[in-house]
Amino acid sequence: MSLPFSSATAPDDLAAGRPLPHLEQDRWMRPYRPGPWxxxxxxxxxxxxxxxxxxxxxxxxxxxxxxxxxxxxxxxxxxxxxxxxLRVGVWVSGKGLRQTGFFSTVTVPWRKVGSVRTAQQPVKVLGLPRTVQGQALIITRKGGEPLRPQLTDHNADFLGRVEAFDIAADTIEGWAAELR
The missing domain is CATH 1.20.5 (Single alpha-helices involved in coiled-coils or other helix-helix interfaces)
Structure with a gap:
């Protein structure tokens, strides 16, 4: 008998095709934790x-x-x-990809996402005017119009945590590959 808070799942749940709690894709979630900055x-x-x-x-x-x-x-x-x-960042769900800035939010359904890739380019340090060479997650719509790079290795979530940026970018790229 499994407890209600147990992470073990019954094999009949998988066979019946019922969604598991950790596989719920209809909620908007940030695939990374907010950074120390x-x-x-x-x-x-x-x-x-x-x-x-x-x-x-x-x-x-x-x-x-x-x-x-x-x-x-x-x-x-x-x-x-x-x-x-605290809400600023990139959020994903089964519906699409949401890029939340301080003053604006852009939501792109998965069917309209052209590509999600990591690229080397000049990025802002902590959102300030100074730029340095770094990595950014580039999200392009199907019409060829890229969104403003929200996820970089020098923003407030990933400054000094390059491995965490790589994991977050890979996770978002994985969501895009699976749901596009």
Whole structure:
């Protein structure tokens, strides 16, 4: 008898063609973990938001309503920006490929994805204007129009972790090869 949290699967599940929980492809998922630069930046921003919320509490206790409202508004904006920063990246599902940036999101169904490949090219370091030679995951639509390189070996998820970039790029290329 297997436990509900056990990773072992019954052979009849495979034979019946039922999807296994780890094979569920209808959910949007990021095939890699956020990197230390992204998580560290988010942690510092959330710490700033906690100080702003504490300042809001002090101003409200001192009956300074306008100052408390401004601090609260800035804290909410910092929290919203931090949550959006943590969502940035490439997401995959059985429906397609989603490239989430800080201000925009592009979703391409698998039938419209032309190619997914890794290429050597100049890439930005941590999204700043400075560029260096590095690797980027190039996603091209069937019409020949490439998406902006979101996944590079010098972005906030993979700076200093080249092996993790290779694994993530291979995983996304595998999804594309399987579902195109």
């Amino acid at each position: 992204r998580v560290g930046t988010a942690a510092i921003a959330l710490m700033l938001a906690s100080y702003l919320l504490f300042a809001t509490l002090i101003m409200a206790a001192a009956r300074n309503g306008s100052g408390a409202a401004v601090c609260l508004l800035v804290a909410v904006l910092v929290i919203a920006a931090t949550l959006r920063l």
